Amino acid sequence: xxxxxxxxxxxxxxxxxxxxxxxxxxxxxxxxxxxxxxxxxxxxxxxxxxxxxxxxxxxxxxxxxxxxxxxxxxxxxxxxxxxxxxxxxxxxxxxxxxxxxxxxxxxxxxxxxxxxxxxxxxxxxxxxxxxxxxxxxxxxxxxxxxxxxxxxxxxxxxxxxxxxxxxxxxxxxxxxxxxxxxxxxxxxxxxxxxxxxxxxxxxxxxxxxxxxxxxxxxxxxxxxxxxxxxxxxxxxxxxxxxxxxxxxxxxxxxxxxxxxxxxxxxxxxxxxxxxxxxxxxxx
Amino acid sequence: xxxxxxxxxxxxxxxxxxxxxxxxxxxxxxxxxxxxxxxxxxxxxxxxxxxxxxxxxxxxxxxxxxxxxxxxxxxxxxxxxxxxxxxxxxxxxxxxxxxxxxxxxxxxxxxxxxxxxxxxxxxxxxxxxxxxxxxxxxxxxxxxxxxxxxxxxxxxxxxxxxxxxxxxxxxxxxxxxxxxxxxxxxxxxxxxxxxxxxxxxxxxxxxxxxxxxxxxxxxxxxxxxxxxxxxxxxxxxxxxxxxxxxxxxxxxxxxxxxxxxxxxxxxxxxxxxxxxxxxxxxxxxxxxxxxxxxxxxxxxxxxxxxxxxxxxxxxxxxxxxxxxxxx
Numbered sequence: 001x002x003x004x005x006x007x008x009x010x011x012x013x014x015x016x017x018x019x020x021x022x023x024x025x026x027x028x029x030x031x032x033x034x035x036x037x038x039x040x041x042x043x044x045x046x047x048x049x050x051x052x053x054x055x056x057x058x059x060x061x062x063x064x065x066x067x068x069x070x071x072x073x074x075x076x077x078x079x080x081x082x083x084x085x086x087x088x089x090x091x092x093x094x095x096x097x098x099x100x101x102x103x104x105x106x107x108x109x110x111x112x113x114x115x116x117x118x119x120x121x122x123x124x125x126x127x128x129x130x131x132x133x134x135x136x137x138x139x140x141x142x143x144x145x146x147x148x149x150x151x152x153x154x155x156x157x158x159x160x161x162x163x164x165x166x167x168x169x170x171x172x173x174x175x176x177x178x179x180x181x182x183x184x185x186x187x188x189x190x191x192x193x194x195x196x197x198x199x200x201x202x203x204x205x206x207x208x209x210x211x212x213x214x215x216x217x218x219x220x221x222x223x224x225x226x227x228x229x230x231x232x233x234x235x236x237x238x239x240x241x242x243x244x245x246x247x248x249x250x251x252x253x254x255x256x257x258x259x260x261x262x263x264x265x266x267x268x269x270x271x272x273x274x275x276x277x278x279x280x281x282x283x
Numbered sequence: 284x285x286x287x288x289x290x291x292x293x294x295x296x297x298x299x300x301x302x303x304x305x306x307x308x309x310x311x312x313x314x315x316x317x318x319x320x321x322x323x324x325x326x327x328x329x330x331x332x333x334x335x336x337x338x339x340x341x342x343x344x345x346x347x348x349x350x351x352x353x354x355x356x357x358x359x360x361x362x363x364x365x366x367x368x369x370x371x372x373x374x375x376x377x378x379x380x381x382x383x384x385x386x387x388x389x390x391x392x393x394x395x396x397x398x399x400x401x402x403x404x405x406x407x408x409x410x411x412x413x414x415x416x417x418x419x420x421x422x423x424x425x426x427x428x429x430x431x432x433x434x435x436x437x438x439x440x441x442x443x444x445x446x447x448x449x450x451x452x453x454x455x456x457x458x459x460x461x462x463x464x465x466x467x468x469x470x471x472x473x474x475x476x477x478x479x480x481x482x483x484x485x486x487x488x489x490x491x492x493x494x495x496x497x498x499x500x501x502x503x504x505x506x507x508x509x510x511x512x513x514x515x516x517x518x519x520x521x522x523x524x525x526x527x528x529x530x531x532x533x534x535x536x537x538x539x540x541x542x543x544x545x546x547x548x549x550x551x552x553x554x555x556x557x558x559x560x561x562x563x564x565x566x567x568x569x570x571x572x573x574x575x576x577x578x579x580x581x582x583x584x585x586x587x588x589x590x591x592x593x594x595x596x597x598x599x600x601x602x603x604x605x606x607x608x609x610x
Binding site (some may be wrong): 125 | 295315346347351352354356357360361362363365366367368369370372387388391392395397573592
């Protein structure tokens with residue numbers, strides 16, 4: 001079921017329930033495909049849910065509405081989290097979930113694509129592009145005198161990419177107060193712990209030194225996320241905003257939490273039943 | 284004998300021949316003209332506005348000029364984000380940096396969604412004596428592989444001006460190889476008019492057909508004149524849109540009997556106009572006597588540009604000699 005605009009924004013209880021729905025939807029898509037990036041999706045569930053059901057100004061009837069808030073999924077491989085949000089907001093039909101990655105030509109695939117999916121603001125898949133694209137969108141808002149906000153979600157591993165830091169410097173230079181970046185710090189990437197693959201901490205010091213307003217919070221804490229990511233529409237030139245979100249990879253499913261292999265893996269019917277049971281009970 | 288002392292002016296020498304008419308900064312002035320009634324046009328530089336003639340746009344429209352610093356990946360992805368929002372960004376840098384350093388950003392962030400970004404890059408092929416770091420000898424080989432991308436290799440100042448207008452009118456990503464500074468002016472003598480996607484016969488001839496783009500069209504016209512002394516009658520087919528090729532015109536011209544076809548390009552012999560034309564003939568089952576003039580598959584030397592053009596075979600003299608050898 002999709003929510004209509006009158007039912008939004010959701011209150012805290014509603015957001016919590018929607019996060020649970022989002023995790024179940026994600027598992028449903030991965031079950032259709034037989035595999036998926038569970039860990040990467042479940043660490044950012046609350047972030048996506050808070051944006052799409054608590055904060056962002058979007059309208060399913062007008063996917064290209066010029067004044068809508070923009071969302072750039074830098075970590076494109078976690079797109080199913082966004083697909084669920086867009087489906088529950090009415091941008092796409094629910095039935096697309098069960099076709100996820102089942103055949104060439106279906107609408108939903110691992111990475112988000114504007115060629116097939118209404119409500120997706122940028123096609124993604126190559127890590128390190130998102131923040132620079134977000135800078136362009138935020139600059140365009142300033143030039144065109146529009147008050148939309150641009151949100152960019154990155155993985156912590158993604159910040160290894162040099163282009164992220166090119167964008168970091170430029171967003172501060174252009175005083176993009178209408179730009180909010182979120183780093184999903186789940187501390188695991190493909191080859192291991194992010195602080196072993198390439199240490200990037202301390203994030204707050206680095207981003208502050210680049211000229212950003214920085215908040216570090218628990219990325220599963222809905223009230224904290226709501227407060228930290230509130231849109232800024234006054235058009236004032238000010239530092240861009242960075243949310244360092246400490247998260248748990250695979251959050252919500254006991255056998256996936258903090259397990260590197262669940263960055264992306266296959267899933268059996270038995271495992272799917274376990275996922276569903278845990279999500280019914282624990283959250 | 285001591286080697287002739289190099290001067291900086293020779294390293295960055297204009298490609299204009301002695302006494303040739305030139306026009307200053309044609310791209311910069313044309314963009315200012317186009318942008319007058321196009322508020323969607325913005326200019327982005329990666330700290331090379333002065334050397335891509337974009338400084339002229341920056342002076343005319345400071346509020347629409349974005350200095351992105353020495354960050355080519357940011358340059359292209361920011362342009363992508365702006366294009367997503369309805370702006371028409373002209374992003375400029377050197378061809379080496381756009382093609383080698385920022386390729387993924389062009390391919391994924393711009394081309395997949397056919398975003399309306401215009402990438403205009405100086406120092407294409409061998410147009411600087413600064414060595415391989417600045418000589419984009421393989422930019423066409425890199426960019427021809429990008430679906431949805433239109434590629435323009437203009438010959439002179441007139442064509443750059445007209446192509447700038449055409450790029451702005453065209454929807455979709457375009458890469459233009461830029462000649463900057465004092466740019467030769469010659470195509471006005473041929474009553475030439477640039478049309479996106481069109482190759483044009485600048486000169487008819489029955490013995491040789493030059494197929495060329497960019498500054499090599501200027502060299503081909505000069506070579507065609509020189510060959511007259513040897514009673515060789517050479518045609519010149521100028522092919523400024525390297526992608527998509529004007530297949531119909533090319534096939535019709537190549538198919539005319541009795542002519543040696545010489546493809547001349549300011550680019551490595553790998554992956555540029557020569558291979559594109561040969562592949563077109565191949566796909567269409569066309570056989571013709573064909574020869575290629577282009578830069579060798581090597582890291583080229585630094586030095587004075589005229590010397591380098593001679594050394595690597597793309598000067599007018601060397602082009603003429605090579606053709607005579609093949610006849």
